[in-house]
Every structure is written in structure tokens, then in C-alpha cells.
Amino acid sequence: MKKLVKKYEQKLCDAGLANFHGSFRPILGGLDNVLVWNREAEEIPLLEPIFKKIAINSLVCLFPAPPYDRIIHFLARRALEGDGVIRPRDCETRTFLHDLPVIERISPELAAQSLKKRKVVIAVSGDSKQGFTPPAVIAQGTVSPEQGFVSVSSVCFACFVKFFTDYLEALQTRTLSKEMEELFESLAPGLDTEPPPVPHLIKGPFSDPDQVYSAMTQAGQELVSYGLVDSYFGNISYCLDRVLFISQTGSSLDELTGCIDPVPLDGSSSAGLTASSELTAHMETLLRTGARAVLHGHPKFSVIMSMDCDPEKKAKCPDRKRCHIQCPEKRFIRSIPVVPGEVGTGPTGLCNTLPRAFEASDNVIVYGHGIFSLGRQDFIQAFSNLLQVETLCRELYFKKIETLKKGLKHWH
Numbered sequence: 001m002k003k004l005v006k007k008y009e010q011k012l013c014d015a016g017l018a019n020f021h022g023s024f025r026p027i028l029g030g031l032d033n034v035l036v037w038n039r040e041a042e043e044i045p046l047l048e049p050i051f052k053k054i055a056i057n058s059l060v061c062l063f064p065a066p067p068y069d070r071i072i073h074f075l076a077r078r079a080l081e082g083d084g085v086i087r088p089r090d091c092e093t094r095t096f097l098h099d100l101p102v103i104e105r106i107s108p109e110l111a112a113q114s115l116k117k118r119k120v121v122i123a124v125s126g127d128s129k130q131g132f133t134p135p136a137v138i139a140q141g142t143v144s145p146e147q148g149f150v151s152v153s154s155v156c157f158a159c160f161v162k163f164f165t166d167y168l169e170a171l172q173t174r175t176l177s178k179e180m181e182e183l184f185e186s187l188a189p190g191l192d193t194e195p196p197p198v199p200h201l202i203k204g205p206f207s208d209p210d211q212v213y214s215a216m217t218q219a220g221q222e223l224v225s226y227g228l229v230d231s232y233f234g235n236i237s238y239c240l241d242r243v244l245f246i247s248q249t250g251s252s253l254d255e256l257t258g259c260i261d262p263v264p265l266d267g268s269s270s271a272g273l274t275a276s277s278e279l280t281a282h283m284e285t286l287l288r289t290g291a292r293a294v295l296h297g298h299p300k301f302s303v304i305m306s307m308d309c310d311p312e313k314k315a316k317c318p319d320r321k322r323c324h325i326q327c328p329e330k331r332f333i334r335s336i337p338v339v340p341g342e343v344g345t346g347p348t349g350l351c352n353t354l355p356r357a358f359e360a361s362d363n364v365i366v367y368g369h370g371i372f373s374l375g376r377q378d379f380i381q382a383f384s385n386l387l388q389v390e391t392l393c394r395e396l397y398f399k400k401i402e403t404l405k406k407g408l409k410h411w412h
Contacts, residue, residue: 001030005038008060008149016227017065017156024063024134026152028145031057046106047138053112058141060148061106067187068156069134071163074183076102076124076135086122088158089165090303091324091369092230095343097154106136115140120151146252153231157300164304164397171404172311192398195391196226204378205292209262212238212245216260219295219379220253228297228386229253234370235276236379237294239286242266246275246282277344280351285372288355291362293375295382299390301397306338306365308400324367333396336389338365363389 005028012018018026028038031051037044047059064072079086079102086100093099101114106123114121120139137155141147167184170176199222202215216236223229223236232253237246244263251259261275265283276282282294309323319326324340325348331338337357341350354372357364362374363385371389375382 001032001036002038004145005030005036005058008145009038011149012060012062012152015153015224017068017153018062019065026063027059027061028148029059030145043106043136046108047111049108050112050115050138050140053108054116054140056115056140056142058143058145058148060137060139060141060145060152062137062139062152062156063134064137064156067190068160070132070183071187072122072135072137072155072159073124073132074179075159075163076122080104080124086159086162088162089307089324089368090158090161090230090298091343091366092154092233092298093158094324094368097151097158100155100158106138111138119147120155122155150231150233154233157230157298160300161303164301165307168304168308168397168401168404169311171401171408174408188398191394195387198380198384198387199226201380201383202378203380204375206238206240206378209240209243209245212240213257213260215379216245216247217256219383220247220256222383223295223297223386224252224254226387228299228390230298230370234295234297235278235282236296237276237282237286238379239265239292244279244283244286246279248274249277251276278350280345280349281341281354281372284351284355285358285374289358289374291358291374291376293377293379293382294372295375295379295386296370296372297386298370299386299393301394302333302365302371302390303368305333305393305397306367306369324369327367333365333389333393336361336363336365336392338367340367341369343369365389365393 009026009028012026013020027041030036047061075086084102097119100122101118102122103110105125111121123136125133137152139148139151202218206212216238220236223234224232234253235247237244242265244265245260247256248259248261263275314320319328325342327340337360339353339357341353342348345351354364364372371386373382373385
């Protein structure tokens with residue numbers, strides 16, 4: 001257990017979600033035959049009683065690093081002025097977290113009460129004499145610290161997406177507060193960065209399963225290291241000799257060794273039982289397009305822009321509460337289709353919306369869910385496309401902000 005809590009502390013730091021040093025390093029506890037912690041911390045007497053109040057195996061307490069610290073603090077404070085809940089609209093939150101409860105301070109009673117119903121709770125407090133105090137994102141796990149790691153990572157992702165989505169909507173509806181504007185202006189300069197170069201990936205086409213496993217493992221590691229996924233979520237596949245090699249459901253994309261399923265396209269094997277929940281969407285896509293590779297990631301601005309809709313038009317839409325699975329509009333970001341669709345199969349599943357959209361482009365954005373990109377021979381072009389689409393979405397976002405601000409000044 002000691003190795004596990006240290007491992008996920010390191011992962012949080014490597015992902016840029018946590019501080020490497022100081023009093024705001026993450027705190028992780030795991031229950032084996034005894035309760036062990038990754039480090040000593042003054043918050044542990046407040047966290048330890050939670051283990052006795054609810055049936056959990058582990059606990060992660062993250063004090064988010066910038067820019068997540070101020071974003072989550074802002075959203076949490078605003079939630080406490082209402083019903084005490086943050087409600088992100090991205091796909092991962094809808095599917096796994098539902099909503100994010102907020103409490104005033106780290107309290108064993110209040111935290112346990114929230115964690116009985118949700119995987120995570122956010123605790124905020126007033127600023128200390130030393131200055132700004134980051135919120136505490138506390139997540140529970142019933143099996144291992146990995147669950148808490150996933151939850152706190154997803155909170156950072158969801159709150160980032162929500163803040164910038166809310167900011168755009170506030171400009172569109174002329175409801176922008178001074179506090180929100182000041183926070184945006186402090187964050188924006190750090191987000192205007194040049195896209196990184198495409199990593200050196202194994203060149204295809206591949207002729208045997210070992211090459212496929214190596215290429216998929218490498219591509220998965222790079223997706224995580226480039227920050228193109230939420231936590232380590234996403235999926236990846238490659239088709240060779242009528243067999244679809246696909247990452248397993250819930251697998252860590254940066255640790256795919258032993259977590260890739262070979263699924264025959266003719267259904268002659270039960271290997272698909274543990275495969276990604278988006279197996280059918282991958283199969284249908286590759287059969288329809290003739291491509292060999294699919295990469296799926298969750299770059300933040302592609303998710304933000306996928307949810308952008310004219311507020312006046314949205315207010316009149318009968319499907320406005322079902323945008324993520326039943327948007328009636330044909331939508332594009334430049335020439336890239338934006339489609340609805342829920343994870344898995346069913347009448348509103350991605351297996352129905354995603355494959356058809358690839359007839360118009362090698363890239364498709366799913367509402368609130370990220371980008372799917374095709375590779376004809378390997379993962380090189382798919383990875384490059386993913387980076388380019390995210391860069392485009394970020395540029396379009398800030399151009400739209402600039403245009404709206406000019407219009408707002410003219411309106412005033």
C-alpha cells in the first residue's frame with residue numbers, strides 16, 4: 001500500500017495537478033492491515049476518521065496546483081452561495097461523478113456525509129494570513145488509491161472546462177461578474193502557448209500483434225504525457241488481419257501493457273467483454289472508413305468548444321437538456337463534425353453517431369467528450385490531428401472571446 005500511495009502522489013504531480021513540494025503536497029492514505037499515508041500532514045487527524053465513518057479502502061486529498069486551484073476555489077465559492085453543488089456538463093462528469101458537492105472546510109462529518117453519496121467532495125476555506133489557500137479535493141476509493149486519483153484528476157478537468165464554458169456563456173448573455181473577469185484575465189496568458197511537436201511514434205503499417213501492442217502502448221503513454229486525456233481516460237485501437245486490438249475499459253492509457261484486448265471482427269471470441277465501452281463505435285468506424293487506427297482523447301478546449309451554443313437559440317430548443325445525446329443540429333467546428341452520443345451502444349450511442357461522421361473528416365468531436373482521430377497506417381497522423389484540432393479549438397475560443405468583448409464595449 002505504501003508503494004501505491006507514493007505512486008499516485010507522483011502521478012498527480014507529473015500531471016501538473018499537484019505541488020511537488022511544500023505544505024500543499026497531496027495527501028494519500030490507504031488501508032491494508034494498517035492505515036498508511038504517503039506523508040505526514042496536519043490534515044490527517046481530519047481525514048483519518050472518514051475511514052471509520054464509511055466503508056472505504058483509500059482516500060486522496062488534493063490541493064490543486066495552478067491554474068486549477070483558483071478555478072476550483074471560484075466555482076466552489078459560487079456553489080456555496082447556492083445549493084452547495086458544482087454541476088459540470090462534460091461527459092466524464094455526467095457518467096462517473098454526476099456532480100461535485102462542496103463543503104465549507106475539511107470536516108470528517110461533512111466529508112463522510114458527501115462521500116457516502118459521491119466519489120468526491122470539495123472543501124474550501126477562507127484565505128489565511130499567508131495568502132490564498134487552495135481548496136481540498138477529497139476522493140474515496142473502495143479498492144485502491146487509483147480510484148481517488150481518477151476522481152480528483154477528473155474534478156480538475158471538469159472544473160477547468162466548466163469555468164471557461166461558463167465564462168463564454170456569461171459574455172454571450174452579458175452576465176459576466178467582475179470576479180469572473182479578473183480570474184479569466186489572470187489565467188488567459190498562461191494558456192496561449194504554442195502546440196508541442198508531435199512525438200516520435202512507431203511508424204506503420206504493422207505486420208504482427210507484437211508491433212501493434214508496442215505502438216498502442218507508446219501512443220497511450222504519449223496521450224497522457226501530453227495532457228490530451230482526462231486523468232488517464234480515453235481509448236485507442238488498431239485493426240490488423242480482421243482483429244481489432246483495443247484498450248480495455250477503465251485501463252490506464254499510460255500503462256497499457258497487458259490491458260489490450262484482441263477482438264475478432266467476426267465476433268468469434270468473447271475477448272470484447274473487457275474491451276473499451278466504445279468497442280462498437282471503434283469497430284463500426286474502422287469498417288466504414290478502412291482506416292486502421294483510432295485515437296480518442298479529451299483535450300480541454302475541444303470539449304469546451306463542442307458545448308458552445310447560441311444561448312438564445314438554446315433556450316428555445318426542446319432538446320436543450322439532452323444536447324449531449326440528442327442535439328438536433330448538424331454542427332461543425334470549421335470542417336470538423338461535432339456529434340452527440342453517449343458512451344456505449346443503444347439508440348443514442350456513439351456507435352450510431354460517430355462512424356457516419358467520419359465520412360466527412362478524419363477527425364470527429366463528440367459533444368462534451370473530446371476528439372476521435374483516425375490513422376490510416378499507424379498513430380502518427382492521428383496524434384498530429386488530435387494536437388491540431390485542440391490548437392484550433394483553443395484559438396477559436398479566444399478569438400470568440402475577443403470578438404464578444406469588442407461587441408460588449410460597443411453595446412455599452
